[in-house]
Amino acid sequence: MSAEILKQIEAIDTKIKTHTLEKTRLEQLIRGLKQKRDDLKSIYNRKIADEQESWEVWIDEFPWSEKIKEVLVKTFGLQEFREHQLAAINATLSKKDLILLMPTGGGKSLCYQLPAMIESGLTLVISPLIALMDDQINKLRNLGIIAYKMATGEAAETKKNVYGYLNKKIGPPIKLLYISPEMLAKSKKLVSALQTCHKARNLNRIAIDEVHCCSEWGHDFRPDYRYLGLLKNLFEGVPLIGLTATATAFVLNDVREILEIPAAIVVKAPFDRSNLCYKIMSKPSKFNECIQLLNEIITDFQNSSGIIYAISIKECEDIAKALREIKIVQE
Known part of the structure; x- marks a missing residue:
């Protein structure tokens, strides 16, 4: 009797070893297939992105062309667009995902602020620094544009206005709402309210300032920017516009993969500034x-x-x- 039980145990052990080896082989096969899939996906994304590099088609006339010119002059007090601003504005108003590479001072902010004035509803702006948010909000409010930020320690009145608008469209009709990536990652209440706003078709676009922070290869990587890869799932159909003054081609491709926007249009403004002169000199040792x-x-x-x-x-x-x-x- 004992010998029979021992034989059964040995038989089971043999089956376990066989299935374990089979499992190991399958796991290796799956890993290889996943790697091949990811490599092909990267190649596909780069090819799709390369096809979207041309921006010239976005400077044609559109149904909103007269309106944006009117808002440019009457609301923002400007007489003409800077180079590549018009292409970026037309692309985002066409509900296309967009990455805008433009030098500091080139007017990136206008490329989502002006579209926010064309449509009813909200533009969400994700920015890395509170000081930058405050600076932009002050400028917008001076222009008569309703803008808020949500950060730790905001006044009760601010929270009431923001949540009232997001959840029920009551209170001030907010055009631009600024938040940090950390706030988006950690505040379930805010994400829920934004989803309510989205379901009500009141979330027009999401602007991501300093978008190079998404990539570990970017010079200013912020871990919570990785959370932004969920935006396309959280807010299906809402176009993204990523803005940066400092990103290599490799970083731009990485950002497109992280944000899951492989077909995003890329608009690159020239970095040559006619009013600047560059000269390199050796620094003395003493x-x-x-x-x-x-x-x-x-x-x-x-x-x-x-x-x-x-x-x-x-x-x-x-x-x-x-x-x-x-x-x-x-x-």
Whole structure:
């Protein structure tokens, strides 16, 4: 009797070993197939993206062309669009996903602020810094545009207005709502309210400022930006517009994959600024020689303003002190 039980145990062990080997082979096969799929997906996404690189088609006339020109002048006090702004605005108003690469000061913000004024409903803006949000909100409110931000510690009145509009469309008709990626990742209440807004067809687009922060290859990676890969699932059909002044082609492709917008149109404004002159000079090894060189540069541009960068607070203080001592800068 005991021998029979032992044989059954051995038979089961043999089957377990056989199935374990089969499982290992299947797992290896699955991993290989997944890797091949991901490689093909990346190639496909890049090819689709390359086909979308042309932006010239987006400067034609559209049903809203007269309206955006009117808003540009009457609301924003501007007489004409800067290069590539019009293409970006037309693309996002056409409900296309878009990545806009434009130098600092090139007017990226207008490319989602102006469309927000064309349509009824809300534009959600995801931005990495509270100070940047406050600066933009102040400027918008000075133009008579209703804009809010949701961050930790916001006033009860602000929360009441925001949630009232998102959930029930009561209160001030908010055109732009600014939030941080961390707020979106951690506040279930806010996400739920935004989904309610979306179901009511009141969420027009989502703008992602400093979109290069999504990529670990970007110079300013923010982990919570990874959460933004869920936006297309959370808010189906809502177009995204990602904005950055600093992103390589590799980072742009990475961002498109992270945000699941492989067919996003890419608009790249030129970085050459006709009003800027670039000159590279060797930095002297000795501190006193550096100060002398700065003295010469500042003397050549006496009636101009400028910025001196240093790698530490102490070095900034030492340079400022040295320049004050030779009366180059004032207290």
